[in-house]
Amino acid sequence: MSSKVHSAGKDYQPSGQERVPLPEANAEAIEFLNSLQPEELQTLFFSETLAMVSDTGEPRGELTIEVQRGKYRDELSIMTQCILVHAFSHGLLDKTICGNSLLGYLSGNLETMEQQSREFIKFLILPMEHKMSLLKQSDQLVMNRSIKEGEEVKTGVSFFPWHSITGFISEAANLVLLRVMALRRMVPQNARFLALDTEGKLCYSTYQALGFQTIQVGPQQSEVFILEHTVHASEGIPMSWQFYMLSDGHLAKRIQVGSPGCCIITKMPILRKEDETEPRPVFEKKPLVWEEDVELYSKFLERKEELRLSHTSYLRQHPEAQALVSDFLLFLLLRQPQDVVTFAAEYFGPFGANPSPSPPLRSSHRPSPFRSLDPGDSADSVAGGAD
Template sequence: MSSKVHFPVKDQQPPSQELAPLPEANAEAINFLSSLSMEELQMLFFSETLAIISDTGEPQGELTIQVERGKYKDELGIMSHCVFVHAFSRGFLDKTLSGNALLGYVSRTLELMEQHSQEFIKFLILPMERKTSLLKQDDQIVIRRSIKEGEELKTGTSSFPWKAMKGFISEAANMVLLRVMAWRHMVPNNARFLALDSDGKLCYCTYEALGVQTFQVGRQQAEVFIVEQTVHSTEGIPMACQFYLLPDGHLAKRVQVGSPGCCIISKMPVLREKDEDEPQPQQFEKKPLVWEEDLELFSRFLERKEELRLSHTRYLRQHPEAEALISDFLLFLLLRQPQDVVTFAAQHFGPFAMHRPPSPSLRSSHRPSPFRSLDDLWDSRLARQSRQRAGT
């Protein structure tokens, strides 16, 4: 989080406009801000650089705007995600060095969290420097301003109720809002936002779409969406600024009405495109499969059945001892006629298992007697006779 900026206060008088009802944003503006989502803003996180040129086309400096995801810690120490905006410019104004810087934190719906701005003009006789700080404290937005001309410093503090700032567009929020309008290619109809004029007084702010125009940079061309922002000062004349926006939100040109020169891109950026959702596959009703009635499946079944029969016959032909084992098992099965044929088969073929665990050295007293009974001797004799017949 940026460090807090505190300025000395010489006079702390409420603005004269506080005597009159404060302006309010209308429903169209508030609803437009409420419709913003972090998923949409993520496509607008990028930095851009524009060249500052004079009315004769001579380069005078450059402007850089950076918008990215950030984190902000409020006065209670609670950390939250936000949109971080950093903009700065440096150049010459009538051969006089000048520049400004902006650092701002706004929420997903572009509500102000904190903002600091600074601008300077290095006049030879009387250099000028202006600083403005906006900070949310308790239930108010506190505005601290200082203007230094030469050695003279003027400071002042004003505040507005937080509930009266709904629909307020700070300088940082304005840079993000313009990208949103370019991405959506629309400006909310009859929307009336709130802003601060050059004297730090709360006033109305409106946006108007001026249409689409072909913009050329070098050998490349692209369509730009022109939006005009107007800050309607309560006492002075309105201030208007026109923004030429590329489809993905990049700023191609900025012109302040009535001011010489402008900001323009010198190289066409790589435009971002919206991710198109692939259509969902068509859902078909699941039908029961009756493979006996399907000629192809039934034919495969018969072929596989014949393959298995031939394979089994081939194995028995190559291993005649298998027939003797099966004959012994069938003979014992008919003699014993057990109730559980599966368990009887497991006990019969168990000794032939290759991975049979070894018998313990000390058998349990509950195990059957190791001495063979007459039935076992008779069964063994029959099995031997069966193997002899199989050998012949």
Template sequence: MSDLIQPVHTFSSENGLCVKGAAGPLRASKAKAHHPAAKHHHHSGQKVRIPPHANAEAITFLRSLQLEELQKAVFSETLTMFSDIGEPQGELTIDVQRSRCSDEVGILTYCLFVHAFSRSVVDQVLCANTVQGNLSAQLEVIEQHSQEFIKFQTIPMERKVDLLKRDNQLTMTRYMKEDEDIKVEVTTFPCDTIAGFVSETANLVLLRVMAWRQTVPRNARFLALDTDGRLSYSTYQALGSQTIQVDHHEAEVFIVEQTVHSEDGIPVSCQFYLLPDGHLAKRVQVGSPGCCVLTTLPALREEDEMESRPVFEKKPLKWEEDVEFYSKFLDRKEELRLSHSSYKRQHPEAQALMSDFLLFLLLRQPADVVTFAAEFFGPFAQRHPPTPSLRSSHRPSPFRPLEPEPEPEPEPKPESDPPSG
């Protein structure tokens, strides 16, 4: 395969985009197109393409997403693909899970893992499409891998698109194979130029959030990739509500139409019929004869209502009536009694000191018991100042001062007379 890949061109634009391509063996027409003179003529007549930018409404809507809303979008669903005459052709499975991924500095952060897979047979031609990737809390793409395969009887076709966000830029690698022709393109987008970009995986989660909110952002213009891998405008429009039949049950759906406005091609529109909890009941691509339909109505998930905190009446604890509590109380009481008795036997001076204090207290019967106790136990303090020989009329406080008393400054020594000569 490496022998078939040859470099085609390298293009750098003023807006910071860099595109590199590779293709299979060049035919005569391709070789002529890459002649220096032809190349110069081609660029002189080519129009300068101004890259699109998302507007403020789209960026504000993405920044308004809450973590609780994204958690409501975590579930799996399966739809059946039908032809225009009602024949089943395949299945479409969409799965959104909570996950964690490492950022550029290696720190684990919250993210969403999205995986969608479809497989069908149309006119005896096998078609398969898969996309999976990780999204941030603002639905910014961290990594995404998509693959499309169509097995034609004459020339099978395979296409892969990889998106990877690294070093403040998004790198897109497109791999296309038709028979033996292989083409690889690498495009780099600076992250500050693709604010408001909605990838395929982000679109699946964004639709579920819109279903919960029952609204779409007005006049919002997002960014998306068209079928050729070019940045284009993407818009959402609410088409109102409708009642449809799902598994012999009537269900109210909210219809959202997404349109990718390709600059060089025809706009591509898809209509999504969404249940109130975000499940996809029906998907129709405008202009396509087939559609995807939900055949089994799931149990609708309702929004959790915050209940008021219960109030419990405070009841008195009658622990004496509890045999276990009362037994623990008696055990603890006996343990403390033995501990106190042991301490008094080991320190008889404590018993004598307390007996003297109680004796003086009962004899004097002071009105201020605390001050009397402080005066009684004051002489036992190690840092108690000595009692002056002459007591003043103002008795000092028996309590220890909060701040230590300043030490007296030493008296200066008298200067000695100089020796006489």
């Protein structure tokens, strides 16, 4: 990793930083990230809002977290599906306006493709503003930082080889990872992830389960799963946060250890449940005796009468049809052929647009050409029957 800080127009290169080996995530952390499933993550797409309150319960602001499905265009202009995380807060710190915003694009296993964050405190004398961007470029993750204190601005850029940050959890990825752990009601044992400390240096990040607790929100009670997230800074004191998570991943309470105040929900959300595929209903086959069913039998009689009237009306409008059928039945009874079907075809053949040149009514003298020969018949006997 290389780093360069620009302050007041001068370059500063931290001494010995190139010689410091980068920390690595362990197998437990990597295995947990690889276990994430798209169906599981889809249940975590929702937004939530918490109130920021002081240690005495006075309102101090508001925190909103939103996770949803999104699209991301990479450096090659290729559009891919991603997890979009947007979080922002605004409030008062000792009567001073402060706030932060976060926008992150994550892959399906919570790799950070891009993240933009900003934090500000509007002190009257020396206002502060911190900005940081993370961007995946080719085979590395590029970090740009900007720190503004009053009129002084410090900027820096760092490069992390992509293979060296396997198991890295950014701020945006952390918000999704907490929901996953809440949904599973478990924390991977002895998992050691990677994160960035307040100085922008790569360090270890761990999660610990603190058990379950019942909380009261208005008239409702609900059980929460308590997690503690700790960022072990490469230098200095570790920073820890405690998260009280509802069963579907909603955040009920957030506490930064050692800081006054917290974030809490003021209204119990409608807990989301994982869609369960219900088995298809099985309908037993029962014999249908429709004659005994009054409604079906009534419909049968109505339909029967409807068809009778329709047929009678048609024959009344076309008397030639009845005459044609009567003539056919007369010839049929007079000739009494063995093959009635072929006899009918030959009888009605001359009525077609292209009548057959064969002699009429020959089916009464010989077997049907459409029938297969019986095993005992021969071609000669059939031919003799035609004479």
